[in-house]
Amino acid sequence: MAQRKPLGDLIAETPKLIVDLAKAEIDNLKSEVAGKAKGLGVGGALLAVAGVLGIFLISWLLYAGYEGLNVVFVPWLSALLVSAVLLLIVLILVLVGIGSIKKNKDFNNLESVDSIKDDVNMVRGLGHAADGSDPLDDLDRDGFGPRAAPASPANPSSTNGVQR
Numbered sequence: 001m002a003q004r005k006p007l008g009d010l011i012a013e014t015p016k017l018i019v020d021l022a023k024a025e026i027d028n029l030k031s032e033v034a035g036k037a038k039g040l041g042v043g044g045a046l047l048a049v050a051g052v053l054g055i056f057l058i059s060w061l062l063y064a065g066y067e068g069l070n071v072v073f074v075p076w077l078s079a080l081l082v083s084a085v086l087l088l089i090v091l092i093l094v095l096v097g098i099g100s101i102k103k104n105k106d107f108n109n110l111e112s113v114d115s116i117k118d119d120v121n122m123v124r125g126l127g128h129a130a131d132g133s134d135p136l137d138d139l140d141r142d143g144f145g146p147r148a149a150p151a152s153p154a155n156p157s158s159t160n161g162v163q164r
Contacts, residue, residue: 021119029112039104046097050090057086 064079 018123025112025116025119028115029110032110032112033107036104036107036110039100043097043100043104046093046100050093050097053086053090053093057083057090060086 060079060083064083067075067079
């Protein structure tokens with residue numbers, strides 16, 4: 001069995017623990033923002049490549065039109081086929097790039113920020129949620145481990161099979 005610490009030692013350790021918690025939360029936030037920024041960078045790079053290929057596409061279409069007007073034969077048809085392939089590549093890159101940007105553009109719902117809010121609310125004595133709920137509501141009926149799922153907002157009296 002672990003030895004219990006005296007109250008004075010616990011109180012003395014509190015400032016260090018709070019500082020360590022703040023540093024850990026800031027590190028977590030930094031890594032989360034870096035991940036989002038990386039996703040935005042990948043999306044932007046894909047859009048840049050699509051833009052460059054779009055320039056090539058225009059040149060091929062111009063070449064195809066030129067060949068088609070000068071000599072109505074096989075060379076212009078092959079140039080149109082190359083243009084169609086470039087157009088397909090450009091469309092794929094644009095769709096993937098836009099999808100990546102849409103997926104990573106929302107900086108409002110960062111888990112680190114929610115965790116910091118929970119920490120501040122715990123220090124203020126409000127519990128884990130900003131609505132002032134009891135932090136013990138997160139535990140199952142035995143007081144050990146988390147509950148399976150929180151009560152639904154539509155039915156706040158629901159305890160998901162956990163009796164109180």
